[in-house]
Amino acid sequence: MKSLLIAVKDAKIHLKDRKAILMMILMPILLTVILGSALKGVMGSVSMPExxxxxxxxxxxxxxxxxxxxxxxxxxxxxxxxxxxxxxxxxxxxxxxxxxxxxxxxxxxxxxxxxxxxxxxxxxxxxxxxxxxxxxxxxxxxxxxxxxxxxxxxxxxxxxxxxxxxxxxxxxxxxxxVVNEQRSYVSEPPEEESVSSMKYYAAAMAAMFLLFNAMAGGKSFHQERRSETLSRLMMTPTSVHSLLAGKFIGTLLFAWIQFLIFIGATHFLLKVDWGPSILQILFITFFYIFSVAGLAMVVAAFTSNEKMADIVGTIGVQVMALIGGSMLPLSLFPEAMRKIAMAMPNSWALTSFTSIMTGTAWSTLWLPAVVLLGIGVGSIFISSLRLKRRIA
The missing domain is CATH 3.40.190 (D-Maltodextrin-Binding Protein; domain 2)
Structure with missing residues (x-):
């Protein structure tokens, strides 16, 4: 119960922050429009020039x-x-x-x-x-x-x-x-629905800006330490586990609010079709947000103040966004870079989103779900060990 109260408090703080709203909700929608329109000619269903x-x-x-x-x-x-x-x-x-x-x-x-x-x-x-x-x-x-x-x-x-x-x-x-016979000598490849530039960058911006929650979650922890809110909480009958769980759930909750607003805006305003199964989208999003919330705790655990958390979080997000395909399509990367991209959580989320947009079976989503779950669990385990010592 105490963990949930801490989580709701953190989510309210984020929603009242105008800068956070601009960065986490409006900015990805704006970038989706700009990048999706600018790169329309090099992605998706582009017809052969006459x-x-x-x-x-x-x-x-x-x-x-x-x-x-x-x-x-x-x-x-x-x-x-x-x-x-x-x-x-x-x-x-x-x-x-x-x-x-x-x-x-x-x-x-x-x-x-x-x-x-x-x-x-x-x-x-x-x-x-x-x-x-x-x-x-x-x-x-x-x-x-x-x-x-x-x-x-x-x-x-x-x-x-x-x-x-x-x-x-x-x-x-x-x-x-021979001349009049309508015969095909080469079999055509199976026809697949292509992902347009607007669809791709809707998925890419969703994956990238959800990563910013890792930075925001780390900064939130240091803000409470600086304002001594954290020390006052520790004077109450609130355990360290409840506190860490609350911070984790708070990041999880705000990320869900951010994603639901984003997917609704892109669908109704930009006419982005997220695929035939919204359940598949929500399924992958749950595990992706879980991994991002775990990374937020890593940022909090391995930085000493807000400024460092801001720098580390920003650089980390930009590197993962670039390597994971949120800036440029993964299809443009050499083979070696594609293998490196598999270490980025946003790459797994992005490829899953685009696969769902073109229609995919549930069986193809289990591997990315397990990988994202593993990233989240590993992050929670490592960061909790360090945070317990720092809080105590």
Missing amino acids: TILGVYSSGTDAMSDIIIRTLDDDGLAITVELAESEKQLMDWMDEQEVHVGLLFPDGWGTGTEDRAVILPISGQETEAIVIQQLIETFAHMSQAITNSTSAILTEAAVLSSDDREAIQYDLAASIGK
């Missing part, structure tokens, strides 16, 4: 017509614009109305030695190379079919007319079947 291809053909032949229709397929993210003259195509490129220009010489697909010309505007060289590879692959395939067909018909010339007609018919039917 390439506008300007084409002029000085003559007409079947192969160039087929290539033009193939390049204009919706799946290639290429829009083909047909120019009426070479001058019009050059004007389009000068005005940057097209990204890449393509010139087909007269009779290009009928064996002429003249080559098609690809002209990219500045900055579109990569797109030009891709288009070149598509054209050359298609041309090589067509040439191979033509040469093979010619060789077969030459060998068949010594046969009777009926046999030649039968071979021609079968050959044409086989080629037509």
